[in-house]
Amino acid sequence: MAAAAAALLFVAVNLACLCASENLVSGGRSFSIDYKNNCFLKDGKPFQYISGSIHYSRVPQQYWKDRLVKMYMAGLNAIQVYVPWNFHEPVQGVHNFTGDRDLEHFLDLANRTGLLVILRPGPYICAEWEMGGLPAWLLQKPNIILRSADTDYLQAVSYWLDVLLPKMKPWLYINGGNIISVQVENEYGSYYACDYRYMRHLRTLFRFFLGEDALLFTTDGNTDKEMMCGTLDGLYATVDFGTDTNITEAFGRQRRFEPRGPLVNSEFYTGWLDHWGDEHAVVDAQKASRMLKEMLTMGANVNMYMFEGGTNFGYWNGADHDTKFRSVVTSYDYDAPLSEAGDPTEKLLAIRDVIKQFREIPSGPMPPATPKFAYGFVTLRKFANISGVLNTLSPPGPVKSQYPLTFEEMKQYYGYMLYQTTLPRDLSEPTPLISPLNGVHDRAYVSVNGVFQGLLERDTVLVMNITGQQGDTLDILVENMGRVNFGSKINDYKGLLSDLILGQDILTDWKIFSLDIDGAITGGWPHANSQESFAAPQREPSAGPAFYMGTLQPSGLAWDSFISLSEWTKGQIWINGVNLGRYWPARGPQQTLYVPGPLLSTTLPNNITVLELEGAPAHLRVFFMDRPQLTT
Ligand SMILES: CCCCNC(=S)N1C[C@H](O)[C@@H](O)[C@@H](O)[C@H]1CO
Numbered sequence: 242m243a244a245a246a247a248a249l250l251f252v253a254v255n256l257a258c259l260c261a262s263e264n265l266v267s268g269g270r271s272f273s274i275d276y277k278n279n280c281f282l283k284d285g286k287p288f289q290y291i292s293g294s295i296h297y298s299r300v301p302q303q304y305w306k307d308r309l310v311k312m313y314m315a316g317l318n319a320i321q322v323y324v325p326w327n328f329h330e331p332v333q334g335v336h337n338f339t340g341d342r343d344l345e346h347f348l349d350l351a352n353r354t355g356l357l358v359i360l361r362p363g364p365y366i367c368a369e370w371e372m373g374g375l376p377a378w379l380l381q382k383p384n385i386i387l388r389s390a391d392t393d394y395l396q397a398v399s400y401w402l403d404v405l406l407p408k409m410k411p412w413l414y415i416n417g418g419n420i421i422s423v424q425v426e427n428e429y430g431s432y433y434a435c436d437y438r439y440m441r442h443l444r445t446l447f448r449f450f451l452g453e454d455a456l457l458f459t460t461d462g463n464t465d466k467e468m469m470c471g472t473l474d475g476l477y478a479t480v481d482f483g484t485d486t487n488i489t490e491a492f493g494r495q496r497r498f499e500p501r502g503p504l505v506n507s508e509f510y511t512g513w514l515d516h517w518g519d520e521h522a523v524v525d526a527q528k529a530s531r532m533l534k535e536m537l538t539m540g541a542n543v544n545m546y547m548f549e550g551g552t553n554f555g556y557w558n559g560a561d562h563d564t565k566f567r568s569v570v571t572s573y574d575y576d577a578p579l580s581e582a583g584d585p586t587e588k589l590l591a592i593r594d595v596i597k598q599f600r601e602i603p604s605g606p607m608p609p610a611t612p613k614f615a616y617g618f619v620t621l622r623k624f625a626n627i628s629g630v631l632n633t634l635s636p637p638g639p640v641k642s643q644y645p646l647t648f649e650e651m652k653q654y655y656g657y658m659l660y661q662t663t664l665p666r667d668l669s670e671p672t673p674l675i676s677p678l679n680g681v682h683d684r685a686y687v688s689v690n691g692v693f694q695g696l697l698e699r700d701t702v703l704v705m706n707i708t709g710q711q712g713d714t715l716d717i718l719v720e721n722m723g724r725v726n727f728g729s730k731i732n733d734y735k736g737l738l739s740d741l742i743l744g745q746d747i748l749t750d751w752k753i754f755s756l757d758i759d760g761a762i763t764g765g766w767p768h769a770n771s772q773e774s775f776a777a778p779q780r781e782p783s784a785g786p787a788f789y790m791g792t793l794q795p796s797g798l799a800w801d802s803f804i805s806l807s808e809w810t811k812g813q814i815w816i817n818g819v820n821l822g823r824y825w826p827a828r829g830p831q832q833t834l835y836v837p838g839p840l841l842s843t844t845l846p847n848n849i850t851v852l853e854l855e856g857a858p859a860h861l862r863v864f865f866m867d868r869p870q871l872t873t
Pocket residue numbers: 366367368369427428508513514561727
């Protein structure tokens with residue numbers, strides 16, 4: 242009985258906000274916390290946000306408006322947005338806020354659509370994004386302590402926030418924009434460092450750049466330890482939890498850090514992420530909408546993570562490393578209310594039915610799914626092995642080194658790198674090649690004289706056998722599968738981190754080729770009439786890293802599609818120079834890649850380039866479908 246009384250009292254205390262008299266303030270715009278009535282105040286009136294996460298970095302900018310309108314029509318009054326530092330500063334000191342990185346255009350579209358914004362600029366964001374949004378060039382300092390008061394880290398953070406936050410200040414709601422609150426760091430309490438000097442430094446910077454009236458907050462997972470290390474006075478403490486958590490307990494924990502003020506679930510997980518090799522994660526729509534209703538009834542403010550997930554294009558996926566390294570898949574569909582392609586789902590309709598019980602939602606129909614088209618089969622042809630096109634992919638030529646260098650030492654941060662040496666002796670018997678310190682980060686594709694021998698994989702495949710003759714060329718193509726984005730292992734160096742041992746020999750005298758594949762493809766290679774000749778047509782399936790190319794003939798349509806490489810093994814794919822991301826149907830669960838319609842041409846041949854890393858099928862073809870496919 243006591244528990245029921247306590248729960249009733251808990252709800253009553255938090256309902257106060259909904260009955261509060263409107264204490265109007267005169268004059269301008271304001272967005273603040275009413276600690277007496279436990280709610281937010283927008284222009285002096287009680288305000289409950291019902292928000293959804295969307296990451297502009299995961300949606301082609303041609304589709305930003307489409308997704309935002311659907312979120313507005315679903316009844317949301319706010320969106321929550323991460324700003325990935327590395328997306329805007331992939332090279333130290335070089336900033337890019339254009340095209341798909343035009344954050345202010347995204348904020349303007351949201352504003353024009355009638356959506357407020359909860360901004361999460363990090364500098365660390367987690368998000369299943371490469372290195373949690375931190376730029377890999379930070380790892381130039383070998384022992385840098387990320388997310389701490391490490392002077393080199395803090396200096397880089399200060400320079401970045403000095404660029405970003407002055408751009409954001411005019412967008413604050415109190416200054417005439419639509420940003421109602423700004424999160425400092427991200428679940429800092431989940432990180433081992435627990436460095437209050439760091440969080441105080443961030444608080445000082447955010448206050449300096451955004452002013453005294455900006456509403457700053459933190460978000461942490463739902464344990465006392467996380468809340469202890471992640472919260473700081475002057476930053477309103479919020480929590481995050483999904484459908485497997487007891488709401489009263491979760492908000493009870495927030496109350497221990499914020500005895501007064503609005504209840505806030507900053508990340509209500511409507512779905513979950515997939516790693517390669519996982520079973521596709523789903524969250525029941527009815528359970529999610531029931532829980533949303535319960536929280537809104539309590540007067541809580543809720544952000545649904547994710548509402549529109551989108552795609553990890555290029556090399557932007559992150560990874561997790563708990564018991565072993567697990568790379569996040571290319572699709573960030575997240576089983577979210579809006580699909581990866583922006584299609585409304587049953588889950589969205591169930592959530593909208595809940596929201597309409599709490600606020601008036603826009604009249605009119607929910608915009609339909611964008612049209613999809615099955616363009617069918619496209620036949621490819623083998624163009625070349627990687628070793629055959631090094632002049633194009635590595636114009637400066639190799640760096641020579643006695644021992645392997647990492648991606649970071651080579652100042653290449655993403656994609657692939659080729660490590661080449663020669664066999665030190667005849668190997669008539671299969672001889673083990675190993676990385677004694679599990680130093681292959683993350684996958685190594687091994688060839689001798691251009692003949693594929695097999696692969697090594699971090700934490701998973703630590704030895705393989707090769708044969709050959711002294712002096713044969715040993716090519717090891719190493720793939721960065723995405724840096725760890727959560728936990729203590731985010732200092733995730735890539736490449737060959739330790740020596741390789743072949744039988745009794747430590748391999749030395751390396752030629753290391755930094756590969757600018759994206760630069761070459763963006764420049765039209767290999768489709769432009771390249772001087773390299775095509776590899777001789779082969780009847781049998783070819784193994785090992787090689788480029789394949791083909792064209793999707795224009796059909797007068799540029800509708801969304803999904804490309805299936807189900808007969809292939811693992812690789813990367815570009816269409817018209819756009820890096821769509823990684824495919825790995827051999828491991829799943831993702832079987833197709835999303836092809837946004839706007840990147841297709843209706844009049845010119847659409848150039849398809851495939852880098853297959855392991856083994857191409859006998860029939861060199863890909864298949865465009867009108868729906869996504871997962872491993873069943
Ligand atoms: C498998 C470990 C996942 C750790 N990440 C967690 S708890 N999450 C909280 C984090 O703040 C958010 O950015 C996302 O990363 C989310 C999962 O989608």
